[in-house]
Amino acid sequence: MKLILLVLLVSVTACNRGKFTEGRMFAGGKAVDAATLNLGHTTYLEYCVQCHGLAGDGKGVSAAGSYPPPRNLTQGLYKFPNVPYGELPHDVDFHRIIHKGLNGSAMLPWDISDERLDAVTQYIKTFAPQTWEGADKVLGTKIEPTPNPYGEDKRVEAIxxxxxxxxxxAQCTTCHRAYASMDQINAWSKEINGTEMAGMDETIYQLKLQDSEYNYKVIPPDFTYHPLRSIHSTADIYQRMLYGVSGSGMPGWKDVVSDDDLWALTYYVEDLMKLKNDQQARQALMNRIETK
Ligand code: HEC
Ligand code: HEC
Known part of the structure; x- marks a missing residue:
């Protein structure tokens, strides 16, 4: 009896002290103490557990039927950090994603104190120790944006x-849809490659579902229709294009197209996004496409 009481007492005190009694060493040589992890843990239980689950596996009570599903945080793979495809996010990436949320998904913007924001960032790393633990793990590369050759006054030229x-x-239409008539696309192809576009058919106007590393198929968005998860500004479009969307098939385009063309794509995508709030203009574009 005494022993049981003692065991009970010990586990209650352990509980009071929190889940963590020791700190952790994370990628990039980041030492995090137990108090921070415990604050992160309680923050997680308050705000995140219903979707991401107690075990961080994305199977919380509110997860059922959600598309996209909540991230399985035990995988240690993330879509929207500003680092090259598959590399590890910096803390600022997690802070931004958690603070701003992901448009058009159940992942809302979380208005929590900076202290809790950082604590929960550290805590979610503990779900993927294979990815995060150890001073030898390195964080992803941050690429300096190239100077914008266009700017406001050359917006039309950029588009x-x-x-x-x-x-x-870049033929983004291998996954996303086309926004020009076939005649127009053939004319551009002749101008740039000297020949018409080979093997083009109606599928160019469809969104092609992509297999992903997340255990579900991902839809490449129609920019005139779908909310774009990580985009809150022009610069965000540039960054996303530079780095891609890890694990979803959407590659990074640095070194595939020129730096100037990356900016041109940025303005073009932004221009298409405006049609989301202008049904008339969107319809006019769709009508132009139909007249071959
Ligand atoms: C109502 C459900 C819900 C809640 C609550 C929620 N999330 Fe999410 N979270 C999601 C969904 C859905 C996604 C996946 C979005 C996608 O794949 O586009 C996601 C994605 C993420 C990602 C991955 C980001 C990336 O780049 O891949 C992180 C990290 C994350 N959430 C952390 C948190 C934290 C921390 C909290 C609590 C402060 C939280 N989430 C609360 C639904 C939720
Ligand atoms: C191999 C397929 C593929 C190709 C090629 C591709 N994308 Fe994507 N793209 C995707 C997928 C899949 C997503 C959705 C990712 C998600 O939300 O999980 C996406 C998302 C995006 C987003 C939205 C990011 C966000 O924050 O929601 C933009 C912008 C984008 N792509 C632009 C482009 C442009 C421009 C090109 C051509 C230079 C291109 N993509 C080529 C598959 C592709």
Missing amino acids: ARGEKVYHIV
């Missing part, structure tokens, strides 16, 4: 170049 890069040079 005109962007639509050619989108349909011909």
